[in-house]
Amino acid sequence: MSKIPTARIIVLSGPSGSGKSTLLKRLFAEYPDTFGFSVSHTTRKPRAGEMDGKDYHFVTKEHMMEEVSKGKFIESATFSGNMYGTSIKAVKDVVDAGKVCMLDIDMQGVQLVKKTDLNPRYVFIQPPSLEILEQRLRGRGSEDEGSIQARLSACKAELEYAKQPGSYDFTIVNDDLNRAYEDLKVAIF
Numbered sequence: 001m002s003k004i005p006t007a008r009i010i011v012l013s014g015p016s017g018s019g020k021s022t023l024l025k026r027l028f029a030e031y032p033d034t035f036g037f038s039v040s041h042t043t044r045k046p047r048a049g050e051m052d053g054k055d056y057h058f059v060t061k062e063h064m065m066e067e068v069s070k071g072k073f074i075e076s077a078t079f080s081g082n083m084y085g086t087s088i089k090a091v092k093d094v095v096d097a098g099k100v101c102m103l104d105i106d107m108q109g110v111q112l113v114k115k116t117d118l119n120p121r122y123v124f125i126q127p128p129s130l131e132i133l134e135q136r137l138r139g140r141g142s143e144d145e146g147s148i149q150a151r152l153s154a155c156k157a158e159l160e161y162a163k164q165p166g167s168y169d170f171t172i173v174n175d176d177l178n179r180a181y182e183d184l185k186v187a188i189f
């Protein structure tokens with residue numbers, strides 16, 4: 001069944017391990033044609049088979065730094081010497097193509113989006129508790145000890161921010177996955 005979301009841009013945020021990817025996977029499986037992701041910019045060289053404008057917008061460091069300084073990016077970061085980021089235009093392009101743009105970003109990203117004219121719906125995915133979050137991060141098996149501790153400590157700041165009035169339009173506690181998924185659909189549609 002096709003359904004039209006009530007917002008054109010949806011920001012999904014929440015601590016690492018709270019279940020954003022798990023919920024998004026379900027949503028895309030159920031509604032394969034509704035949502036799109038923005039194409040990020042990067043200053044790294046394209047790998048074999050990667051297409052400019054599809055996998056990434058491949059740009060020079062000079063160009064990207066200039067665009068970032070002009071406020072044209074929602075978020076940007078440097079990983080192993082290369083810049084990566086999401087431009088405001090890349091998000092608008094998804095909407096212009098008739099899709100709902102889904103942004104999976106952290107708390108800093110949320111604060112930056114609020115400074116733009118994108119006017120998305122903000123949804124926070126909250127873990128049931130720090131203990132359960134820790135269990136899930138360990139269960140995922142993707143992180144070493146240092147990375148787990150860093151994520152747990154970042155989670156505290158994320159929870160504090162989410163408690164502030166006006167930070168998010170919806171908060172979904174991801175305890176039971178099926179219920180959380182139903183709540184997500186209520187938040188979006």
Ligand SMILES: Nc1ncnc2c1ncn2[C@@H]1O[C@H](COP(=O)(O)OP(=O)(O)OP(=O)(O)O)[C@@H](O)[C@H]1O
Binds near residue numbers: 020139
């Ligand atoms: N409701 C749930 N009950 C039990 N396990 C869950 C639930 N939701 C997610 N998980 C599990 O918790 C782990 C973390 O979930 P997921 O990878 O979706 O988090 P994330 O928010 O996308 O994290 P990151 O920001 O690091 O990408 C995964 O192993 C996932 O299978």
